Amino acid sequence: MTALKKIADYIVNNDIEHAYNTIINIESDYWNNADYWNLRGVLCLKIGEYKAAIGCLEKALSIDPKNGDIYFNYAYALENIGNNSDASLYFGFSYRYSKDSDLKDDILSKYEHQEALKNIFITAASEIRKSFIILSSCGWGDIYQRMHHIAHSLAKLGHDVYYVSPSTIINVDNSENISSLVLTNHSFKNMKMVDGVKIYTPISAICGQRMVCNNYIDVVQRLVDTVTQTEKIVLTYMPYQVNVINSLKGDFFHIYECVDDHSDLEYAFWGNKHDIIWEQELMDRADAITTTATSLFLQRVSIEERKNVYLSRNAVNERDFIFTNNEHIPDDLKHIPEPRIVYSGAIYEWFDMELFYEIVNSNPDKSFVIIGFGKNELFKENCPNLYFLGTKKHSDLKNYLRHMQIGIIPFKENTDIIINCDPIKQYEYIACNIPVITTFMPESALGKINTILANHKDSFNKAIQKCLSLKLDDHLISDYLSENSWNERAALLCRISDNLISIQEKDATLSGIGESLEYLVNHYDSPIFITLKAVFDNLKNNMDFESFARKAYDIEKLKYIEKQYLFSLIRNNNISTFVEVVRKSVYIKNEIKQELLYRIKTNELDNIKAISYLCVGDVKTFLELIARLPDKHNILLYDAYINYMLNGSVNVEVMHHHAGLIDSPLYIFLMKFNN
Template sequence: MEITDSSPDSTKAINLSTRQLNPATVNHSATSFPVDDVQDLICFSHLRWNFVYQRPQHLLNRATRNYRVWFIEEPIWGDQLTLTRCHQTDRLTVLVPHLPHGTKPAEAIRLQRQLIDTFMANERINNFIAWYYTPMALLFSDHLTPRITVYDCMDELSAFWGAPPQLLEEEKRLMERANIVFTGGHSLYEAKCTRHPHVFAFPSSIDFSHFSVARQPQPDPADQRVIPQPRIGFSGVIDERFDYELLRELAQRRPQWQFMLLGPIVKINPAILPRTSNVHYLGMKSYKDLPAYFSNWDVAMLPFALNNSTRFISPTKTPEYLAAGLPVVSTPIRDVVRTYGNADFIQIADSASAFESAIETALTGGHPTDWTAIDEFLMENSWDHTWSEMNRLIVATMSLSVEQ
């Protein structure tokens, strides 16, 4: 076994994050150190760091202002047992377990535990925050004694295709161990708030300065430069949440409209997707390049299907589209409706004909009309503010454990 190193080539009406912590009900860890001594945050994630840039990357990059961050991914199967490192910054390191091909499940758990223990011993980490995105990581980390445990529940993973059958049981264990639970939206908050005394909703936020540059003309990226307008765009993972039948009907209804899709196709057969001449799959793009694409679109869309996998989502792309100055049309995803649709920031459409009509309204400048209100909302819901509020709650929880 070795550890190797490599270099990297909400609406204001629902102010849930200000709930007070009750010292009598806080689940304390076994360790007790001064709050200022907590230097490390170890994150267990089901998502790859270099996959789509989303909630984990936004939050944990900001967490480096307060902690050394170690981002542990799910294992990769190879020829030897090792734990590779990739330094994203001097304060954030991605760790990837590599397990030998043919390793049986029980042995895989033991080996991951061994790799993590060796890593922590080598780094002399004994006072840390454990931050979970996947309850499945408890299988190899439940022996650790973090200062506090945070569960950032960004999705209802059990509703996704291919979810492990034991995920719900592991989430129950994680909820019992966690000191504090964050959720990626208000619907998720409502689903989890009765299961833990300290649940706080932190919906998708925005890096306004990054996306607002799209409001000024940007060079059109080469792979969409030859495509005519009007352009209606989507950016995100194309999976079981994506309503490909809606897209198919829209493309057939309006052959002159060009539908731009940025992002990877995962967990579904690409053959089921519409392949008409006005539907363009441009693949995954880097986060830094998204404003250039958005700047050369006319309308942005959120064509999500209404199914179990979308019941609790709070799409990060909603505020990003708005920050880019794009009118937005979405299917009636619950958190999108309550946060943006009810505020008249975007249009909500529940059928192909309604979606078509809404895009037409956006193309003719009929919606939205109050960009001042939109910008005020976006500025109040930055990722910087979200991390600051999360860390305030984390520090308060750690302080309570010292007082106890």
């Protein structure tokens, strides 16, 4: 009888001592033997040492990565520490590689009533290896955003993942020897690998104040050309990346992940005036579009009438927030008294400082902890119960959050960028078993557990008191994390690229959104929630769209609400009311208002229709409509205005040919701008 057979018999007969002694005695002889590490892992499972078992089984899989039995044991260990999404993924691999038909039958029935885990399992069990080229909006570091998590999960699913960071800038003294080929060779030579993800950094070479070479497109093109054995999927995240997509040669499936409102340049400081056009072009070029927020989804589906859009909210990695008993409170937190109320994340102008300080000052017996990055100078007031701990690595975040009592997200709820966002930090708070208080952000109220909405000092303080006495349900949290994992989001991308999303699944998504919005409207006093319900109703009834949008507009004339109300009036051809709303607007530029009124006075219907879309920021439709105008002078005028909007300049020579339009407010405005 071999040593491994003896160990197996000892384990079956529950002879733990002899199994352990034999394993230790033969360790050096079997160090590179997958069966040895599998048995060692099984022994750890037998005695409930799941963390040790995971280490042993990972070693076994590194030696034999196509062993269904090892994957089964590994998945079982993960399941026992509460990492259900990873467990479903590796049970999928077990099903794929196992030769045991009875075992496969048992695994197949495991997720009949858990849709999210079932999708992960089926994707892992049946997925054909693909190559994902991720054009990220941020580099690879210690702080993780959506694209980092997506990359990790796609790699776990067995795909080749190529992560392209934004270009890094280098200064060169002499540009003669700089070429895109030289830079691209350097980018590939300096590729780094993290957890199965290959990370490439393109280069912008600067000589003096002049950019002499940028190899971003060449890096992506080389990746597209290099991948020949598998299907290629390119993921984009930023509007300007349409220029990359337009330049690429070869076959690939393109998914645009829409994660922000790129039209809100007041708060989307990373944006460009051209984004409003680039994003529409990028979506037109995409084979599929995902959105992280319901408002973005409805904008694409209900307003823009796109058919290839999928809702893919943000998520969390269970593994990143599993606690062990040997994790100690960090030194910079231990002396901060409880109860601790934390904000973790980016700090920019969308953070509601006025509300935040009202809450801090009205709760002197509670500690408010800031863990974040960005514009810390926005915190202008020093308070004895306010503590700044700076930026923390993603891997360290759980050690801080687990010692908090409440997580908060005090964002300015009336800004477009917040209406269209789905904060990852909310998922991370929930994963750390702490209740959450947010302002009236739509996505924070849709399908989120252990969350209370509050948008002024008194309601926030009441929510704090309620949260401090709240008893959380561990099973509810576990189910929520299983349903909202990055593995599930990555599996969705795979299913989209394989055209596996059924009409019934799409209809179920819409039905769920409708039911959730109905609940929000009935339970919260928020005109923004009413507006979202109005946009949803537009899918079935234009008049309901206008009716609900008017109701919201009458309550509060916010930018987002006004824009959707104007869209409803365009849909229903209600020109008189449209003009009335435009006339009162504080968001629409005066020269556009005056041009609309002028064209109404001259009864130029084609011009009126085009300018109406410009009033709501739909530049794409505006450009399509002006191209059809019968008067070429009007076309030149409106093209000149768009050039002014995007580039801040006007072609004087072209403008002088507009003498026949001297009464046009836009013409007068542009001529004054030149002078």
